[in-house]
Amino acid sequence: MKTFFYLIFIIIFISKNVLSNGLDVYSLGIFDIKFDGSQGDIVTDYRYERRFDKTILDIGPEEDNFFFLKPFAGFEYTSDDASYLITGIYLEDNLGELLGTKSDKIIFTPSFGVGYFDDGSGKKLGNCLEFRSTIEFSYELKNKNRIGISYGHISNANLGDSNPGVEILSLSYQIPN
Secondary structure, three states: OHHHHHHHHHHHHHHHHHHOOEEEEEEEEEEOOOOOOOOOOOOOEEEEEEEEEEOEEEEOOOOOOHHHHEEEEEEEEEEOOOEEEEEEOOOEEHHHHOOOOOOOOEEEEEEEEEEEEEEOOOOOOOOOOEEEEEEEEEEEEEOOOOOEEEEEEEEEOOOOOOOOEEEEEEEEEEEEO
């Protein structure tokens, strides 16, 4: 546990001091939520992500800024001591511009990541290598901070002995710097 918090400190320190431009995302959510009533014990999910504002690959037309793949790194921790160290890519766009309407303050951010998962005393996901896909909508405030809601899925893509997967519903507060 102590090592985990040291690792968190190192990630935050590096992301703020070495790779300064980006977005700090602080989330609180529900881990292993199911809308069909089949979930087991629901636990709290705490997440921190550093979204870097550096395009690593432009896969779309020049006039459209939606197809800029950007990196992120972060961690999740649950109230049953599960931890997840993750890195991946995300896309980000103003929803109004994406739909061809006037610009608005709603930002659409899908992401995909891979990382190391430790079950702790919680739900066994069948492998330590896990993948996460997330869809997020956030609202940009006057001070450029954002509040958001996201829905994510963590799974081992059938690489493990079992693959129960989990869904996470989160609220976030995001601070650009």
